[in-house]
Amino acid sequence: MRWSQMYAPTLRDDPADADAASHRLLVRAGFVRQLMAGHYSLLPLAVRVRTKVVDIIREEMGRIGSQEWILPAMHPAEIWQRTGRWEVMGDEMFRLKDRKGADLALGMTHEEIFTTLAHELSSYKQLPQMWYQFQTKFRDEPRPKSGLLRVREFTMKDSYSFDLDQAGLDRSFDLHHDAYVRIFARLGIPAIPVQASSGSMGGSASVEFMSPTEAGEDLVVHCTACGYAANVEKATSALPAVQDPDGLASPEPFDTPEARTIEELARQHGVPAEGQIKTLVYVVDDRLTLVLVRGDHSLVEQKLIDATGATAVRPAQPEEIEAALGASPGSLGAVGVTGLTVLADEALRGRRAMTTGANRDGVHLRGVDVERDIAVTRWADFREVVAGETCPNCPAALEVVRTVEVGHIFKLGYKYTETLDVTVLGPDGSRIKPIMGSYGIGVERAIASVVESHHDEKGIVWPVSVAPFEVVVVPIGKNDEETTKVVEDIYEQLRADRVDVVLDDRDERPGVKFADIELVGIPYRITVGPRGLKEGVVEVVSRATGETTRVPVADAARTVAGLVAESR
Amino acid sequence: MRWSQMYAPTLRDDPADADAASHRLLVRAGFVRQLMAGHYSLLPLAVRVRTKVVDIIREEMGRIGSQEWILPAMHPAEIWQRTGRWEVMGDEMFRLKDRKGADLALGMTHEEIFTTLAHELSSYKQLPQMWYQFQTKFRDEPRPKSGLLRVREFTMKDSYSFDLDQAGLDRSFDLHHDAYVRIFARLGIPAIPVQASSGSMGGSASVEFMSPTEAGEDLVVHCTACGYAANVEKATSALPAVQDPDGLASPEPFDTPEARTIEELARQHGVPAEGQIKTLVYVVDDRLTLVLVRGDHSLVEQKLIDATGATAVRPAQPEEIEAALGASPGSLGAVGVTGLTVLADEALRGRRAMTTGANRDGVHLRGVDVERDIAVTRWADFREVVAGETCPNCPAALEVVRTVEVGHIFKLGYKYTETLDVTVLGPDGSRIKPIMGSYGIGVERAIASVVESHHDEKGIVWPVSVAPFEVVVVPIGKNDEETTKVVEDIYEQLRADRVDVVLDDRDERPGVKFADIELVGIPYRITVGPRGLKEGVVEVVSRATGETTRVPVADAARTVAGLVAESR
Structure with a gap:
């Protein structure tokens, strides 16, 4: 190719609206142009990169014996209704009607459709099957942004496995896990595999592959020494043991008219944040609940959801708090509270000589012995890990990195073969439901992620494997x-x-x-x-x-x- | 690849609903499965074929210097509204709204979007540009059928050219024409290039590539000797000259109480069909019009539209005919008619001793000399060519073949650069609008067309070039x-x-x-x-x-x- 024959419109200046480095550079270097928010045209340079990315993914899929399909992007509503996801997907699913008024969806993912195709499998001898495709996905993101990192229309390599039993699924899952590790290595994406929750997919286990980038919206806690990695919503850390003084025989009120925050109490009254109890009030599935964490710690709401199994949690309104505790935020505490659920973070266990609100405006209590003075309903891990804390698995310090998800693999279990009624004949003549996994990589996001981790002040620094x-x-x-x-x-x-x-x-x-x-x-x-x-x-x-x-x-x-x- | 590792579910029996051979065989041989009418899943065997088809097309596009892009499949309504096609496309365009209520379209074609991208071209020195993509198109076909031949969702290779002037467009058009000839030859599709009308695309010229198949809906008139080919809507043929006897001094009425059709008149009164005038009554843009063709000929409505430049034509209702001519269909004629437009087919020119209706029920006229007795407003070619007639360009006999369109190339002219306001700086410093062409091949239809022309009673007979x-x-x-x-x-x-x-x-x-x-x-x-x-x-x-x-x-x-x- 001769450059004079190539359409590669580089720009002198950064685009005004670009936040992420990949967005800025892919526009300036003539790779992409925005049609509307969340929808990008790929120019010839980008198509060259995309082809190489697709080829690498295809090669690794072939290597584990997965077979390529192409399924429709437009689906009848009826199949999504059968699994309940017509409702679950909410506003994120693009919906439309055809000229006859039939309800249609644009595919966000293809569990339903691949499972429908698995109806044709008749015998356990045909298992396992691993099937994948490269297909356009449509998702009505509430806030499309950051160029190719968060869009409404993109190519996904999505794979689906059908196995005879859990051991088979474990094997298919591991094959994909390892293939993903190889794919990201070959693409030059420093992806960290992280245990994650399964969200709307259902299923028993999932691993997200997270790539560090300042433009990311997900925080990952990562130990470079032992490889421990977890989404901040799940991560834990080891805290140094605290030796509190014996303290008082019972809590003692003191006036704090000007202290409504942890910081004010520390500054005005010399009580360090780690010696305070932060009392948060939540409505957990309609039930007013106190959540206690150490003054210098933050609550992770997802941990509250996971610990309680709640379907909806929200901070309580000031009126609700006033009605239940008789005080306003700023002077709240759990000492002497009865009739409400009190959840306490593990970091408070055994602590004495602590300070907390007295449930009287302008008054706090000191000398609180948490286990003696508070009727804790349940102890659990609720706090957010902070960079520098000790890894739970080794003595190294943890990093907290901002990341974007570049791949996600799920053990789906029986959810789809159950609701869509897929069975094969087993070795003993009985009908057996195959067990499923699903596995996805966003192709354009992968391209942007390469740029996020391969650029300098002069522009993009492509790895040879995917360079245009x-x-x-x-x-x-x-x-x-x-x-x-x-x-x-x-x-x-x-x-x-x-x-x-x-x-x-x-x-x-x-x-x-x-x-x-x-x-x-x-x-x-x-x-x-x-x-x-x-x-x-x-x-x-x-x-x-x-x-x-x-x-x-x-x-x-x-x-x-x-x-x-x-x-x- | 080992067959045991491959998912290729062949079926013993033909699917019940399959009409076309390609539909029947692609389902039976395990290449495709229908998700809903007009939407098919491609199984691994089909993906292998599709990849080879795409590679051949891509190679030939590269050979003429065209560059590959990928544009969004989802578009803002606003761009389509600017060219007027938001309305023109009617029910065939899938439309939807996003979570914010914005109107969106799914791309049926990409003239609008590529033209928008041409805004960035600044100088005549950058022309010509030839851009293409492989992208999913969505079209809400009223009657999706015949498997992959007529679907609602398919991959299209669509190309667009931008040139400085008409000579440049001619060159880009010819390059694509020749590339398409090579592509279809390599795919094993016996496509016939045919002059065609431009339809909703606008523009000055277009050629359709038509592949013979019994499942086709378009008739093409074709001369295998000299290569003449035209859609039946445009085709002509040479008719042998007719030497009529001198006939009568003036038309003579005769009673035909039982003869209301050409055939009845021939059978009952011994008047051969080629000695009769068929009088058709049409409403052409609200104007009642008589159209005369020879008794054994048929009218092509598109030729009536082309000859009159009408935007709407329809056969007149019996009441309208009765009111204008005083008789019912079966006894109509143009002798003595004044005040109505009378269009006559060229095959009637110079004919004498003809028979036609008398505009009195149950009465016909014989001895009609068309030019003497009928006030013809305009002569033109209106008749449909029939197999066996002589080629207009050589002495061979014409074939009429049932076909499906596998490619279509258009000289678009200035329609899109005009309405979307694209200009570049010309050599003399003035602003110049580029002139455009557009060029399309449907990938899945091409696959089906290969099967249509390569199968026998045992199954598919793939050419080596695209075999799975x-x-x-x-x-x-x-x-x-x-x-x-x-x-x-x-x-x-x-x-x-x-x-x-x-x-x-x-x-x-x-x-x-x-x-x-x-x-x-x-x-x-x-x-x-x-x-x-x-x-x-x-x-x-x-x-x-x-x-x-x-x-x-x-x-x-x-x-x-x-x-x-x-x-x-």
């Missing part, structure tokens, strides 16, 4: 016969070696060309100019390291082809 | 060590030669395997059995010709790889 071109050959200086000949020779040799190469034949100054090449992010640049040729050399520049090497003309193509082959 | 596998190796007889070794060797040699081969390792009788292989349509079968091995040979069978050759074991892989390479 592996090498660019650039003639500079006056276009004399010798330069042209050397350039064309190197270009043709690289093509013959099956290197994905572009010849920058544009009539532009070297500075303009180099800036575009760095912005677009091509891994290797071979610069051919009269000055070097006088000494029989060309310049090879690595985009990733910036390293420049002078290479004899005759060796240039072979040397660079070697560099490329090494890092493919 | 090029070769199948089949061990038969008891699985002794030697057979297994020979089979594995041939399989591995073929793989090493980059032949797309499947090993039929299923535990089935040879008859079952052979029937499946013929149904699925794999071009070459290598059968390895103990009987042949005793003589050192294997059997090579061609699916297309049925020819069986005995080939020495050592030559088998090389021989078959050669056959495959020849016909790729």
